[in-house]
Amino acid sequence: MFRSSSQNHSSESLTDAALWHNFKEGDELALGELAQRYYKRLYGYGSKFSRDREVVKDCIQDLFLEIWDKRTTISEPDSVKLYLLVSIRRRIFRRKTEDKWLEQSEELDFDSTLIGDLPIETAIIEDETSRYYVRKLQQLIPQLTRRQQEIIYLRFYENLDNEAIAEVMSLSRGAVANLLWRALKELKDYWYAGLLLLMWPGISLLK
Structure with a gap:
């Protein structure tokens, strides 16, 4: 280029x-x-x-x-x-x-097939229990709202804190924190969050 x-x-x-x-x-x-x-x-x-x-x-x-x-x-x-x-x-x-794919007032759709891009295979312990949790995670994430999926992606794949996510998505920091909390709560009472913390030990969910 x-x-x-x-x-x-x-x-x-x-x-x-x-x-x-x-x-x-x-x-x-x-x-x-x-x-x-x-x-x-x-x-x-x-x-x-x-x-x-x-x-x-x-x-x-x-x-x-x-x-x-x-x-x-x-x-x-x-x-x-x-x-x-x-x-x-x-x-x-x-x-x-x-290109008239959406109106100015509409939001971008976020593709729910994001989990395959996460570096799970290099971060988790290679045992049946870990593979079970990954399979459950793949099933649960598409059930979140588009915004929640994007926040999960930015938080755990791009490793952005809530303030940075707010800037990317043009949201308030409080809105990001609330959406992230709701997403994690919906993902089966934080067992999902526990798995992510094992994969990314340096991440703080409340940061």
């Missing part, structure tokens, strides 16, 4: 913030590294809102092209990851609205 400018260092070793700063200075290689770093994540998240994979790919490409075009005026975000997640969600909403 972007051609490299002359650089004496490897972009792969730089932080997101450093890459962002460099691309604002006109370094195409820096933005190319950010695109490579986040493409798979943005595609996975964007695919939850559209079954048309080409639309998702177009939105990602348009997002990075727009960022490049606005590099002289764009701000430096506290979190590049959060900025990109917010941006791709808004871009897909705008694309669907322009």
Whole structure:
């Protein structure tokens, strides 16, 4: 997507913030590294809102092209990851609205088949009990509301806290906390939450 400018260092070793700063200075290689770093994540998240994979790919490409075009005026975000997640969600909403797939007042649908994307297979103990809980989890998540499913995805897959989720979904922090609590309560009195805490021990549900 972007051609490299002359650089004496490897972009792969730089932080997101450093890459962002460099691309604002006109370094195409820096933005190319950010695109490579986040493409798979943005595609996975964007695919939850559209079954048309080409639309998702177009939105990602348009997002990075727009960022490049606005590099002289764009701000430096506290979190590049959060900025990109917010941006791709808004871009897909705008694309669907322009294509008349939904009205401005409607919300994006979130595909309930998200659990296959979660890194469960590398995080849980390989025994029959764990596999049972995973199967139950796969059955229960589609029963949640679309918003609850998206919050579960952002919380446990993207590892975002409630404040970041609120920014991505344009909700209040209180609304996110309430939706998350209700989702976990509906998932069989927190046995599900206990399993997730085993898989992601660093996560606090109330953070």
